[in-house]
Amino acid sequence: MARRVQGGASIRRLFRSLPDAARDEIATVLDDGSREIERQMVARAPRRTGALQAGIKRRLRRNSLSVSIGITGSKAEKRKLFYARILDLGRKGQTVTANRRNPGGGTSRYTMRVRAIGAKRFVTGRYSDARAVLNNRLKGVWDRILRRVAGGD
Structure with missing residues (x-):
C-alpha cells in the first residue's frame, strides 16, 4: 500500500547527499515518530488471538530515510495474516x-x-495526530540542518 510521490527521485537524491550527522538526526526523529504510529496501529487492531497485533511491525531504512509500518515481514508471515x-x-x-x-x-x-x-x-487509517507531531519534529530538524549548512549555528 505504498504511495508514490511526484518528485520522489529528486528527494531521494537530496537525502543521499545529506551529511551523516543530518541523516542520523532525521532517522532518529523518524524512528520515534514511527514507534508512536506503530503503537497506535497495535492499539486499534482487533485482538481475538493477538496474532494480528503481533504482526504489525515497522521497518526504518536509514539509507533512504523511509519507514514501513503495518503488516510487514517475510512472505510466510504475511500469508498467515491474509485476513488483515x-x-x-x-x-x-x-x-x-x-x-x-x-x-x-x-x-x-x-x-x-x-x-x-x-x-x-x-x-x-490517517493517524493525523501522530503525523502532525512527527511533521513538527521534522520541521525543527530541517531548520537546524539548514542553519548549520548556512553557517548560522
Whole structure:
C-alpha cells in the first residue's frame, strides 16, 4: 500500500547527499515518530488471538530515510495474516460457491453466505495526530540542518 510521490527521485537524491550527522538526526526523529504510529496501529487492531497485533511491525531504512509500518515481514508471515486486509478495508456481504474434497474421493459443491464486515482502518487509517507531531519534529530538524549548512549555528 505504498504511495508514490511526484518528485520522489529528486528527494531521494537530496537525502543521499545529506551529511551523516543530518541523516542520523532525521532517522532518529523518524524512528520515534514511527514507534508512536506503530503503537497506535497495535492499539486499534482487533485482538481475538493477538496474532494480528503481533504482526504489525515497522521497518526504518536509514539509507533512504523511509519507514514501513503495518503488516510487514517475510512472505510466510504475511500469508498467515491474509485476513488483515479484509479486516482493515472491510468486505461486502455475498453468497459464494465453494468446492470441498471429500475424504472418500470426489468433491462436493455448496454455497454459503458470507456476512459483511465493516472497515476497521487500523493499518490504512490517517493517524493525523501522530503525523502532525512527527511533521513538527521534522520541521525543527530541517531548520537546524539548514542553519548549520548556512553557517548560522
